Each structure stands twice: as structure tokens, then as C-alpha cells.
Amino acid sequence: xxxxxxxxxxxxxxxxxxxxxxxxxxxxxxxxxxxxxxxxxxxxxxxxxxxxxxxxxxxxxxxxxxxxxxxxxxxxxxxxxxxxxxxxxxxxxxxxxxxxxxxxxxxxxxxxxxxxxxxxxxxxxxxxxxxxxxxxxxxxxxxxxxxxxxxxxxxxxxxxxxxxxxxxxxxxxxxxxxxxxxxxxxxxxxxxxxxxxxxxxxxxxxxxxxxxxxxxxxxxxxxxxxxxxxxxxxxxxxxxxxxxxxxxxxxxxxxxxxxxxxxxxxxxxxxxxxxxxxxxxxxxxxxxxxxxxxxxxxxxxxxxxxxxxxxxxxxxxxxxxxxx
Amino acid sequence: xxxxxxxxxxxxxxxxxxxxxxxxxxxxxxxxxxxxxxxxxxxxxxxxxxxxxxxxxxxxxxxxxxxxxxxxxxxxxxxxxxxxxxxxxxxxxxxxxxxxxxxxxxxxxxxxxxxxxxxxxxxxxxxxxxxxxxxxxxxxxxxxxxxxxxxxxxxxxxxxxxxxxxxxxxxxxxxxxxxxxxxxxxxxxxxxxxxxxxxxxxxxxxxxxxxxxxxxxxxxxxxxxxxxxxxxxxxxxxxxxxxxxxxxxxxxxxxxxxxxxxxxxxxxxxxxxxxxxxxxxxxxxxxxxxxxxxxxxxxxxxxxxxxxxxxxxxxxxxxxxxxxxxx
Numbered sequence: 001x002x003x004x005x006x007x008x009x010x011x012x013x014x015x016x017x018x019x020x021x022x023x024x025x026x027x028x029x030x031x032x033x034x035x036x037x038x039x040x041x042x043x044x045x046x047x048x049x050x051x052x053x054x055x056x057x058x059x060x061x062x063x064x065x066x067x068x069x070x071x072x073x074x075x076x077x078x079x080x081x082x083x084x085x086x087x088x089x090x091x092x093x094x095x096x097x098x099x100x101x102x103x104x105x106x107x108x109x110x111x112x113x114x115x116x117x118x119x120x121x122x123x124x125x126x127x128x129x130x131x132x133x134x135x136x137x138x139x140x141x142x143x144x145x146x147x148x149x150x151x152x153x154x155x156x157x158x159x160x161x162x163x164x165x166x167x168x169x170x171x172x173x174x175x176x177x178x179x180x181x182x183x184x185x186x187x188x189x190x191x192x193x194x195x196x197x198x199x200x201x202x203x204x205x206x207x208x209x210x211x212x213x214x215x216x217x218x219x220x221x222x223x224x225x226x227x228x229x230x231x232x233x234x235x236x237x238x239x240x241x242x243x244x245x246x247x248x249x250x251x252x253x254x255x256x257x258x259x260x261x262x263x264x265x266x267x268x269x270x271x272x273x274x275x276x277x278x279x280x281x282x283x284x285x286x287x288x289x290x291x292x293x294x295x296x297x298x299x300x301x302x303x304x305x306x307x308x309x310x311x312x313x314x315x316x317x318x319x320x321x322x323x324x
Numbered sequence: 325x326x327x328x329x330x331x332x333x334x335x336x337x338x339x340x341x342x343x344x345x346x347x348x349x350x351x352x353x354x355x356x357x358x359x360x361x362x363x364x365x366x367x368x369x370x371x372x373x374x375x376x377x378x379x380x381x382x383x384x385x386x387x388x389x390x391x392x393x394x395x396x397x398x399x400x401x402x403x404x405x406x407x408x409x410x411x412x413x414x415x416x417x418x419x420x421x422x423x424x425x426x427x428x429x430x431x432x433x434x435x436x437x438x439x440x441x442x443x444x445x446x447x448x449x450x451x452x453x454x455x456x457x458x459x460x461x462x463x464x465x466x467x468x469x470x471x472x473x474x475x476x477x478x479x480x481x482x483x484x485x486x487x488x489x490x491x492x493x494x495x496x497x498x499x500x501x502x503x504x505x506x507x508x509x510x511x512x513x514x515x516x517x518x519x520x521x522x523x524x525x526x527x528x529x530x531x532x533x534x535x536x537x538x539x540x541x542x543x544x545x546x547x548x549x550x551x552x553x554x555x556x557x558x559x560x561x562x563x564x565x566x567x568x569x570x571x572x573x574x575x576x577x578x579x580x581x582x583x584x585x586x587x588x589x590x591x592x593x594x595x596x597x598x599x600x601x602x603x604x605x606x607x608x609x610x611x612x613x614x615x616x617x618x619x620x621x622x623x624x625x626x627x628x629x630x631x632x633x634x635x636x637x638x639x640x641x642x643x644x645x646x647x648x649x650x651x
């Protein structure tokens with residue numbers, strides 16, 4: 001036991017990929033019996049588009065959850081980012097870079113606020129980010145009734161619809177962001193500190209980690225990811241949408257994807273690769289049900305059950321390990 | 325989410341803290357004065373009673389959420405449970421008065437059952453309650469839409485609706501007493517008594533430190549499961565009152581889970597468990613409702629409500645955290 005616990009806890013293949021493979025195999029079979037085709041061009045493309053949007057948010061969410069915090073404001077940050085981007089661009093290609101920069105800056109500022117509330121004022125992360133989310137919701141509800149602004153055609157054509165074979169550019173963006181976060185977690189000082197803070201804040205502090213700074217950074221990165229997801233959604237929709245984040249349930253779904261990916265909700269254990277698996281699993285289930293033309297509401301029921309079941313399997317495994 | 329262990333307080337000190345409702349009462353008093361300045365009629369007995377009746381559902385939900393939070397868990401499913409219950413009630417009653425009482429019983433049993441499932445999954449399968457109740461939220465919303473094909477069917481009988489909208493009229497001094505207020509007073513008294521019983525003490529002990537409680541002989545899993553069942557029951561009662569007051573809609577319970585959690589935290593209850601009183605949680609809910617009323621009177625746009633709510637929560641929690649860490 002003591003020898004085991006000295007080894008790094010990162011496992012190369014999280015169980016979520018096994019579940020993903022089984023889901024895809026079973027789904028492929030069922031869809032074929034039904035007379036459809038799961039892996040044709042259009043379903044694969046739409047699956048990867050769904051995964052790209054949720055994935056960008058979930059990867060950021062992984063960072064804060066690893067640090068023992070969480071972020072319930074991401075859905076509003078997404079909506080805000082679509083609006084900031086689309087309104088700044090206003091249909092002009094020339095304003096592309098300033099708009100993206102501005103949207104990301106605004107998102108980062110929200111993350112900074114979240115981080116400071118959690119660390120300096122010691123407000124519980126659940127309440128702090130819920131409160132910030134409500135602040136943004138009020139601003140959005142008050143200022144916007146419907147879509148506003150218009151995304152530059154260049155961005156729509158590239159990030160929104162461009163693809164290489166069946167793989168959309170946006171999914172490659174997700175892979176790049178996931179890769180960067182993986183590198184940050186596995187190879188940099190920030191990553192190790194973040195996991196240490198999530199595992200036991202007191203021990204981390206006594207070991208010389210600046211807990212506050214690490215957590216604030218994680219919150220800023222999380223909001224940046226949400227902002228990026230917002231820019232992607234703006235490029236898909238062609239305009240800013242004040243309710244796109246909440247209607248997509250991005251806050252709760254991203255947390256679900258993180259936890260399905262094997263990251264502990266209490267922090268200190270897990271990683272972004274598992275989260276990517278969790279996102280792909282949720283997106284695949286979505287694609288399979290779409291192919292089978294399952295009722296949208298039934299899909300949601302199954303989705304809820306799968307989230308609970310997946311986490312129960314992890315908990316069971318952790319219990320067995322503890323018993324050894 | 326916080327893993328830092330708090331130092332245990334000596335018993336007499338913790339008892340003082342649990343009753344530390346003075347700051348909240350002060351806020352409540354300030355709000356009342358502000359309302360009175362703007363709208364003196366509001367303090368007339370009849371309108372005050374109506375206000376209390378209208379606030380009954382959220383106060384009950386806060387009490388239910390309190391049981392779960394003080395035991396160290398979350399219940400995110402209550403809002404969807406309220407929606408589900410209202411829609412189910414409308415379809416089952418189908419405007420037939422004779423079905424009122426059986427359906428009320430079905431709703432109460434349904435609420436307890438959902439709580440039982442939440443509790444068993446959380447305690448037996450060791451799924452974090454955040455995820456359990458989030459999954460339950462998705463399941464309930466999906467199921468209720470699925471069952472009603474996307475639009476509420478049937479209707480509530482007048483007998484059912486009277487709990488939420490009727491009152492004992494022409495009462496001396498007070499003017500009128502809404503049925504909802506009577507329900508609230510009875511259940512609130514029961515909640516306070518429950519927290520003073522052995523069960524209440526065990527519940528707080530479990531939330532404070534589950535391991536210590538287990539070693540002292542508390543049945544942690546059973547206690548937490550009962551807390552979830554109480555929350556489900558509170559949601560069922562709230563659904564009956566809300567259905568009566570505002571009728572059937574898919575938005576009936578939207579956002580109530582966060583409202584209830586906000587109220588509980590405002591009432592000085594610590595997320596993570598082991599601190600705070602049920603009276604505080606209920607007063608927190610009342611404060612929140614009064615705040616919304618005040619915003620109405622001062623003509624704050626409805627769309628800005630969330631912003632003010634968010635600011636108040638952040639402020640209140642920051643102040644209370646500061647107080648407890650500087651101690």
C-alpha cells in the first residue's frame with residue numbers, strides 16, 4: 001500500500017475511454033440494426049461539433065475542480081463572450097482580432113473576480129461563482145432580448161464550418177487546448193501546485209505553495225476556456241446569443257463531463273484527458289440518440305441516469321481500492 | 325468543497341453560534357424600514373399576511389435544503405421536483421375535485437420517494453450528492469416533459485388550488501390568514517422541534533465530521549438519507565402551494581434550488597455542513613423574499629433582480645466568512 005501510494009496517481013488510460021469504446025460499438029450496432037449509419041460524414045461532424053463546444057468549457061472546468069474549487073458561472077461567461085465578440089465584430093473581418101481579444105479579456109476578468117472572491121474573501125466557490133453568474137445574468141437579461149451583433153464572415157467560415165476531412169477546425173482547437181492544459185498539469189510547476197492545492201490545501205501551503213495565486217490562475221484559465229467556447233458558438237450561430245450558455249446547460253454539463261472523466265469533485269485527482277473522454281462520451285450518446293430519433297426529453301432522462309451511473313462506478317472502484 | 329478541517333468549538337460556544345441570528349434580524353429590520361418608507365400600506369396586517377403566505381414555499385424549501393446542507397450534502401433537484409409535482413398534479417387531478425386528496429398524498433409520497441432515491445444513491449453508492457441530485461434534476465425535467473408531450477395537460481381543481489391561494493378571511497386584528505401561512509407555521513415549528521431532538525443533533529454532528537459521528541455510533545448513511553427525504557417532502561409541500569398560487573407551468577420550479585441554497589447560506593448555514601440553524605435558514609428565505617419585494621417597490625427592473633441577488637449573496641457570505649475567520 002505504501003509503495004503503491006508513492007507512485008504517481010495518474011493512470012494512462014482512464015476507464016472513461018473503455019466506456020466510450022463500448023458505447024460507440026453498441027451504438028454503431030443498434031443504429032445499424034435500426035437501418036441507419038452512425039459513422040457517416042454528417043453525424044461524425046455534428047458529434048465533433050457538439051464535443052468541441054462542451055469540451056472547451058469542460059477542460060477549463062477540470063482545472064478549477066482539480067484545485068478543489070468549481071465554476072458555476074461558465075454558462076453566463078459563454079453567453080457574454082458570444083455577445084462581446086459578435087458586437088465588436090459587427091460583421092467586419094477587420095475587427096476579428098480585436099473582438100476575440102476583447103471577448104477573452106472580459107472572460108479573464110470574470111475569472112479573476114471569481115478567483116479573488118474564492119481566495120481573498122474566502123467565499124465558498126459554489127456560492128461565489130453562483131453569485132458572479134447571477135450578476136452576469138442580470139446584466140444579460142437587462143440588456144438583451146435576443147441575438148445581437150453579427151460574427152465576421154471570416155470567423156464563421158473558418159472556426160465555425162471549416163473542416164479537414166470529417167474533423168472540424170473547432171475540434172482541433174479543442175485538442176490543442178486540451179494538449180496545452182495536459183502539458184501544464186503534467187509538466188509545469190503550476191500544474192503540480194494546482195493538484196497539490198486540490199489534494200490538501202493545508203499541506204500544500206505548508207510545503208510553500210502559494211495557494212491563492214494558483215487558484216486564481218486556475219479560475220482565470222477556466223473563464224478563458226469558457227470565453228473561447230463563446231467565440232466558437234458565436235462563429236456557429238453567426239451572432240451573439242444572450243441565453244446560449246444557460247440553455248445549453250453548459251455549467252452543469254461541463255461539471256458532469258469532468259466527473260465522468262474521472263476527476264474527483266473534491267479536487268486533487270484527475271486530468272484533462274479523462275475530461276475529453278467524458279465529453280466525447282456525452283456527445284456520442286447524443287449522436288446515437290439522434291440517429292435513433294429518440295425523443296429529446298427521453299434523451300435527457302437517460303443522460304441523467306448515465307451521469308449518476310458513471311460516477312457510481314468510479315466511487316465503487318475507489319472504495320475497492322481503499323479496502324485493499 | 326473545502327477540505328480544511330475546522331477546529332472543534334467547545335459545546336457552549338457552538339450553541340451560541342447556532343443561535344447567532346442577530347445580524348440577519350438586523351438586515352430584516354432594515355429592509356422592513358425601507359419598505360415602510362416607500363410603501364407604508366405594506367405593513368398593514370392583511371398585506372403582510374399575504375406576503376408571508378406568498379413566501380411560504382421558498383421558506384419551506386429553504387428548511388428542506390437546510391437538513392441536507394447541514395448534514396454535509398447538496399440537493400440540486402428540488403426545483404425540478406417542484407415543476408414535476410405541479411405538472412403531475414395537474415394531469416392526475418384533471419380538474420376533478422374528488423381526486424384532490426388522493427393526489428396530495430401521491431405528491432407527498434412522490435417527494436419522499438425522490439428524496440429516498442437521492443439519499444440511497446449518495447450514501448450507498450458513494451456518488452457525490454452534487455452529481456446525484458444534478459442527475460435527478462435532468463431525469464425529472466426530462467421525464468415530466470416526456471410524460472406530458474411538451475405541454476402541461478389537465479388542470480388543478482379549485483380544492484387543490486385553495487391551499488396556495490385562499491385564506492381565512494375576516495380574522496380580527498390580522499385581517500386574513502392564508503392557508504399557506506398556517507401550513508408554514510405548523511411545518512416550521514415541527515422543523516425547529518426536529519432539530520432540537522436527538523435526530524437533529526445527530527444530523528449536525530454528521531455534517532460537522534461524519535467520521536467522528538460514525539465512531540460515536542451515529543448511523544451516518546441513514547441520517548443523511550432521511551435528510552434528503554425531508555427535502556423531498558418540503559419540495560412536495562412547496563409544489564402544492566406554488567401550484568395553487570400560480571397555476572401549472574413548466575417554469576413553476578425553475579431556479580428554486582439555487583434560491584433555496586442562497587437563502588440557507590444567507591441564514592448563516594455553512595456549506596459543507598455542521599453549522600447553522602433551521603430558523604436561520606428560514607429567516608434567510610424570508611429576507612430574500614422581502615428584498616425582492618423591496619426591489620419591486622423601488623421599481624428595479626425584473627431583469628436586474630439576479631444582479632442584485634448575486635451582489636447580496638456575495639456581500640452577505642463575505643461578511644459572515646470574515647466574522648467567522650477573524651474569531
